[in-house]
Each structure stands twice: as C-alpha cells, then as structure tokens.
Amino acid sequence: MSDWRIPLSRLDYGLEEEAAVLRVLRRQWLTMGPEVERFEQAFARLTGTRYAIAVSNATAALHLCLMAAGVGRGDEVVQPALNFVAAANMTRLLGAEPVFADVVGLSEPTISPADVERCLTDRTRAVVVMHYAGYPCRMAEILAICRPRGIDIIEDAAHAPLARYIGPDGQEPHGRLAGDLGEIAAFSFYGNKNLVTGEGGMITTQARELAEAVRRARSHGMTSVTMDRYRGLALSYDVSHVGCNYRPTEIMAALGSVQLAKLAQNNSRRRELTALYRQVLAETAPEILVPFATQRSEPACHILAVVLPVGCDRDAVAAAMRTQGIQISIHYPPIHRMSAYRSYAHCEVPQTEEYCQREITLPLFPGMNSEDVTSVCEALAGALHV
C-alpha cells in the first residue's frame, strides 16, 4: 500500500480476517446481528465492563457518551487541548463549550488533575480524559476531584484498548482497564488503531442507565431494533427519544472479533518494541525525550511519541526522515490553534503548546522487528545533526 521503507503503522490482517468477512457475506445479514452481539460480549468481557455497545466510529461513540452524560446547551466539558479534535467537535455540536486543560508535562502528556480542578465551574457537566499514546492518565486524582462533585468522567480511550491503570495502591481505579476507569468510555477501530476494522467504535460502561441511553440513541431512539422486527418479535415501534444512526455493520464486528483475539499479544509486542526504542534512543540520540519513562501502568503503546530538543527544526527532521523512507507523524496540532477554534485560542495550556511544537511520532506496529527500530533511531540521530 505504501512506498515507505518503514511506515508509521501497518495492519495485522490475515486469513482469519478474510474468513470472517466471507462468513458475514454468506450469511447475508449485514447490519447489527449476531456478529455485533458476539463482538460486544467479548469486548465487555475483556475490558471488565458490564456493557459494551458497538457503533460506527469513535466520534459517534463520543457523541453518544456526551449525550448520555446529559451534556447540552450552556454546559462546559473540561477536556485536554492535546487530543484529536473529535471530543471537542462533539461537545460543540451539542451546544456545549469545551474548556481546555493542560497536560501534566512534556514527560507525561496526559491531562493534568490540577488543571482539571482549575477549569471546573458551576457549568461543568463532564470531564473528558484521553489516555494519550495508550498510557492511562492520572485517574485516581481525577476521580477524587470529580466524584465528590458528581461530575461524570468520559474516557476517550481510542489509544488505549486493554491498557491497565496502575495507580496508588488501594485507590480506585487501581488495576482496572481503560474503558472501566470513569463513567463511560469511547474506543476507535479506525485504520491506524491497535484494533482495526476500518471504521468502527465501541462504548463501554458499568451503568445500566447510560448503556440504555446509548443503545437507544445509536438507532434513532427507537424502541425495537431491525433484527427483532426481522425475527417477527416486533412489528411496530415507538421513538421514545431523539437519536442518531450510528449502527455498526456485521462486517465491522466480524473483523473486530478476530482483531480482539489478537489484541493482548499485539499490545505486548508494542510494549517490547517501545522498550527497545527507549533503550536504543538513550544510546543513539540521548537528547530526545521519550515520555512516560517512569509511569507504572501497563500501556497499550498505541504510538511512539517523542519530544525533540529545544530549538530543533522539526520540519527539517521530518524531511530527513522522509529521505530515509521512514514515515513520521505528529500527535497532535493543538485543538485551540485550529481555525474553527479561534475563539478558544486564549486558553492557557503552556505545557501543551510546548509539547505540540516539539513532538514527533515514530513508526510503531506489532510487525516491526528490532532492526527496524534501530534503523529509525539511527535515522533520527542523523536527522538531528544535519
């Protein structure tokens, strides 16, 4: 698919994925049926949550999570400025205002609990956290801030399927997995994520009322689903709430089940490769900062984000890497600097600003080998000194 010598990411797809899609095509039932049910059950079991609800993508999932948390006109939703734009967009689509919080620092680029607290007002309806690069953020502290005030925490867990949060001993939610760290969570199965179905997403929660609200809103707010009408279990239906159509396909779910079975092993390979990157970079390019060096959680290692030295020309580094056939990326341009977010440009997130100017993302995918890691590190070391 690409001419890169080492691409940023590569799918782990094989015969099992092909067979899964064929199975769906031959059954000739394409939307929300047995495959979706099976994928949802397996996902709930693996994440330790009571409810998993599959949807068409994570942006839809975030929309439904915010709706279920009651976010609406005039509300504020505290969230990281260092994130993909989906959560902020969905917040605004609901008539609410994102309030951007800073990250802890360059070596821990997840949302700062102290800054969450600073951003709270009487209008705060929910807090969105994001487990950047697959590393769970400081959940015990954020829970301690939000729970007493009755503020729901929504996890943008797009980077973090099966990441395990290890926090202060004995303090909730120590030992739990992403998707089970707040009130409700959104996952993405987009083409470059740890679990890929092309387009796809999942919502997890322990709360029955939230699960019911999400399930309803996923399919037009209708009281019966297509499959039940097909089976003759329902003829008519009511629309009890206003909803969307964020239904997943059976093809997505069939691919999801196969990918889910590989996920733990693939995450573990990502952790090995990340450890190797840390070791090789410390030798070949010690001026590079690799975040999360001291965190205790078991991360999903979605991306390999590094911070370039002060004053380094990032565009020149990117060009030098491209010459070597190595694809790099950035995660992310900060949301409050986007044109559509001009009115938020005044927000004070100095750590995020600094991080976003100096970050680059190096290739990371389970099929990489140690020579690939060494090649990337050597190319980067060379690029720093041109």
Ligand SMILES: *Cc1c(COP(=O)(O)O)cnc(C)c1O
């Ligand atoms: C990919 C991603 C999303 C959006 O996911 P889609 O499934 O493409 O809608 C949201 N948040 C984060 C952090 C992501 O990485």
